[in-house]
Amino acid sequence: MVDTTRDFDFDPDLHDADEALIAAALEHADVPPLLTALATALDDPGFVPTHLRPDLSIPMDPTAGLSPEQLAEGRRLAVSGLLRLQEHTNRPERPASAERLHPMLEYLAGTDQIDDYLELLRDELALGEDLRAPGWHKENLAPDRPFRVAVIGAGMSGILAAHRLRQAGAEVVVFEKDTDVGGTWLENSYPGCRVDVSNHFYCYSFAQRTDWPDHYSPRDVLLEYFRGVAEDCGVRPLIRFETEVQALRFDESRSTWTVQVVGPDGGSSNVEAHAVISAVGQLNRPNLPEIAGRDSFSGLAFHSARWDHTVDLAGKRVAVIGTGASAAQLIPHVAEQAAELTIFQRTPAWFLPTPDYQDPVSPQSQWLFRNVPGYANWYRFWIFFQNVEGLIGAARVDSDWEGHEGSVGLFNDAVRQLFTAYLEAELADRPDLLARVLPAYPPFAKRFIRDDGAWAKTLRRDDVELVTDAITEITPGGVRTADAVEHPVDVIIYGTGFTASDFLMPMEVVGRDGVELHDRWAGDARAYLGITLPGFPNLFMLYGPNTNIVVNGSITYFSECGVQYILGCVRALLEGDVAALEPKVAVHDAFNERVDAENRKMAWGVATVHSWYRNATGRTAQNWPFSLLDYWRATRAPDLDEYDLTP
Numbered sequence: 164m165v166d167t168t169r170d171f172d173f174d175p176d177l178h179d180a181d182e183a184l185i186a187a188a189l190e191h192a193d194v195p196p197l198l199t200a201l202a203t204a205l206d207d208p209g210f211v212p213t214h215l216r217p218d219l220s221i222p223m224d225p226t227a228g229l230s231p232e233q234l235a236e237g238r239r240l241a242v243s244g245l246l247r248l249q250e251h252t253n254r255p256e257r258p259a260s261a262e263r264l265h266p267m268l269e270y271l272a273g274t275d276q277i278d279d280y281l282e283l284l285r286d287e288l289a290l291g292e293d294l295r296a297p298g299w300h301k302e303n304l305a306p307d308r309p310f311r312v313a314v315i316g317a318g319m320s321g322i323l324a325a326h327r328l329r330q331a332g333a334e335v336v337v338f339e340k341d342t343d344v345g346g347t348w349l350e351n352s353y354p355g356c357r358v359d360v361s362n363h364f365y366c367y368s369f370a371q372r373t374d375w376p377d378h379y380s381p382r383d384v385l386l387e388y389f390r391g392v393a394e395d396c397g398v399r400p401l402i403r404f405e406t407e408v409q410a411l412r413f414d415e416s417r418s419t420w421t422v423q424v425v426g427p428d429g430g431s432s433n434v435e436a437h438a439v440i441s442a443v444g445q446l447n448r449p450n451l452p453e454i455a456g457r458d459s460f461s462g463l464a465f466h467s468a469r470w471d472h473t474v475d476l477a478g479k480r481v482a483v484i485g486t487g488a489s490a491a492q493l494i495p496h497v498a499e500q501a502a503e504l505t506i507f508q509r510t511p512a513w514f515l516p517t518p519d520y521q522d523p524v525s526p527q528s529q530w531l532f533r534n535v536p537g538y539a540n541w542y543r544f545w546i547f548f549q550n551v552e553g554l555i556g557a558a559r560v561d562s563d564w565e566g567h568e569g570s571v572g573l574f575n576d577a578v579r580q581l582f583t584a585y586l587e588a589e590l591a592d593r594p595d596l597l598a599r600v601l602p603a604y605p606p607f608a609k610r611f612i613r614d615d616g617a618w619a620k621t622l623r624r625d626d627v628e629l630v631t632d633a634i635t636e637i638t639p640g641g642v643r644t645a646d647a648v649e650h651p652v653d654v655i656i657y658g659t660g661f662t663a664s665d666f667l668m669p670m671e672v673v674g675r676d677g678v679e680l681h682d683r684w685a686g687d688a689r690a691y692l693g694i695t696l697p698g699f700p701n702l703f704m705l706y707g708p709n710t711n712i713v714v715n716g717s718i719t720y721f722s723e724c725g726v727q728y729i730l731g732c733v734r735a736l737l738e739g740d741v742a743a744l745e746p747k748v749a750v751h752d753a754f755n756e757r758v759d760a761e762n763r764k765m766a767w768g769v770a771t772v773h774s775w776y777r778n779a780t781g782r783t784a785q786n787w788p789f790s791l792l793d794y795w796r797a798t799r800a801p802d803l804d805e806y807d808l809t810p
Contacts, residue, residue, distance in 0.1 A: 442705045675699070691805075
């Protein structure tokens with residue numbers, strides 16, 4: 164029994180901790196990943212007994228099917244393990260071999276069917292070693308061959324690509340239009356901005372942290388993380404800041420790309436590169452809606468991604484147009500400042516109840532992450548398998564489903580009921596609001612939003628009004644809606660998202676035979692694996708078409724997979740003395756046919772609700788409809804039989 168009357172100082176390390184402090188810390192532990200960490204550290208599968216194996220069949224169950232008695236037993240077992248660890252602080256670690264990890268992975272995944280995931284999970288765990296580092300170096304393959312790679316963007320994906328290329332010995336130059344690294348975490352500085360993926364998963368596998376201050380870190384913490392990685396990995400000196408790429412042109416005679424850039428002084432120059440990696444992402448160009456009279460507004464107006472910090476909202480009548488992910492984060496903070504807040508909602512969002520969304524990580528959990536070898540890594544895997552891969556089935560359409568019209572299958576309906584019950588509980592005393600915020604479309608047809616109760620609390624305020632009538636025009640003094648009411652406001656904030664379908668815009672990209680990429684796409688971007696394109700040799704994309712994830716992953720995971728594939732392509736160019744490679748048209752087209760067919764079997768593919776997941780043609784050009792394992796397998800290494808090679 165933990166002595167709850169005693170105050171504990173969680174500064175001492177494990178060696179100096181007594182049993183009472185250990186037991187107190189374990190009250191804040193996620194038991195399954197902690198037991199797995201102890202089993203690995205002590206090389207004792209007895210810490211992952213079958214009768215305490217979690218059950219991941221219940222979506223988003225915080226207890227993972229373990230009873231209070233089982234959790235208590237697990238904590239007692241963990242106390243004994245930590246006391247054993249105190250006696251083995253200097254024991255050398257054994258390599259985390261696949262055979263050794265097998266029982267731990269089976270336990271934490273809650274299934275014996277783990278063999279297909281074994282190598283992937285070792286990559287993700289990164290228990291003391293960077294398994295995704297390139298296993299080759301340019302000096303050993305083509306020491307005398309000039310080979311420069313241009314990376315466009317110094318956000319999460321650009322930093323990653325430059326780091327891996329640098330490890331492989333390639334010459335790298337990074338072009339970044341902003342003044343610093345960070346990408347979206349630099350540009351989005353609105354109040355309340357934070358990540359909606361747990362930070363132990365939203366980070367690089369090779370740069371995991373045990374000291375995240377929050378479960379879902381705010382923007383400033385993430386920005387400092389990416390700044391630190393860029394510095395520590397030697398990427399920062401490779402970056403040309405305030406330098407924007409205007410055009411890319413492929414020289415067929417030399418198999419090189421001419422990169423036209425505009426520098427800080429406004430001058431234009433050209434840089435030659437043997438390969439180009441676009442790391443500009445999907446969510447980097449703000450979308451301003453086409454509303455009549457938008458430019459006539461006489462007050463102050465700005466987009467959430469271009470927050471104007473000179474504007475004092477105190478005492479002002481403020482309008483927020485949009486209720487998507489960014490808007491839902493900033494609205495509670497704006498409500499605290501403004502005299503009046505009017506929220507204009509086109510489509511309500513589904514909210515995922517997340518009680519700890521804005522909570523700091525407790526001192527007890529911090530102590531465990533700091534003192535239990537591998538606990539942070541196994542916690543990362545726990546998030547991956549429980550809340551990520553296990554949910555993709557909830558978005559899949561059951562063609563025989565005859566249940567609720569607002570769902571697409573039994574699993575999807577279970578999530579709908581969970582989300583509905585949450586909103587009903589949050590707004591039990593406000594049926595008028597509930598009717599306006601309860602979606603009629605299936606969960607996962609649009610991006611869901613994490614919430615810890617802030618949304619309902621904000622809507623209940625006397626100085627906040629939720630308007631669901633369509634906007635017909637912006638007037639000099641405010642916003643007019645379809646009911647002919649003009650809502651007078653002093654400031655308009657556009658929380659209207661990004662032009663996600665406009666990949667690689669506004670760059671001009673000219674490939675073989677003078678073909679311009681955007682003319683080729685004609686508003687419907689496609690690529691093989693979201694990475695490569697026929698007719699555009701040695702041009703690679705990260706977070707390209709159909710690599711967005713809805714319910715099953717973190718974009719850092721997809722970027723790490725994509726970079727591994729690109730490194731394989733670069734190796735093929737150097738090792739085989741190949742000037743250029745591009746996917747065969749038949750391979751590219753067959754892949755996209757499979758993606759389109761599978762997307763039509765997902766909630767976002769069949770629902771009619773408006774969503775940025777679809778482009779102007781109505782096609783789902785953003786989302787990956789398969790599993791994370793499928794993408795990992797597809798990007799392990801390029802199959803050169805799928806490519807046309809230029810000697």
